[in-house]
Amino acid sequence: MTVRVQREDFDVGAEIAELTRGNPRIGGVASFIGLVRDIADGTGVSAMTLEHYPGMTEKQLATIVAEAKRRWPLEGCLVIHRYGRLEPTEQIVLVVTTSSHRQAALESCAFLIDWLKTRAPFWKVEDTADGARWVAARQSDDDAAAKWAKK
């Protein structure tokens, strides 16, 4: 169960290979990769900068991962989240889960990204033609996280 917060890019193939290496109990791997888009709410975005709260970010991500592990029988789990300046098409976040069967892997992966979006202390500021614009939190993200309420 690994959590990394870093400025550098990541290699999805290498990360998955590392997470699954030598573990014959894994029957399914699920992943989510978040990318920077070039448009948000109808406005062109030339770049974005992600700020975070060092210390609390890692702590919150570890708590979310522990909750996923409590709910599903996972073999492995990896969360990598980048910060700093990123341009469209760049990778922002990677969530990978592994389990004996697909359902646990797929569900826990969706849970992790939904909870991460509403709990991990990251903030995005976008560069647009009208200047810098802080991204506002979305009700749809809160709704997505809420559907995973205690079970």
Next chain:
Amino acid sequence: MKLLYFAWLRQKVGLPEETVTPPAGTATVGALIDWLKTRGPGYQTAFADLDIVRIAVNQEYTDRDAAITAGDEIAFFPPVTGG
């Protein structure tokens, strides 16, 4: 106590962090915010709408009713937008 500000709260306050000694009797986050708002227009703007200010004490989410003490690390920030 150590205060941290992130995203647009940092810009409005004009500082990423500071160490403060609020008046004796400032026992909750809410009381701390009331005191901070007396310190200048930047703080007043930052804390104008508390519905969009999230609070963490010692890196755990909490609310304005939370008790605070001298050694705490208290962070103020907008709703998060990672992922």
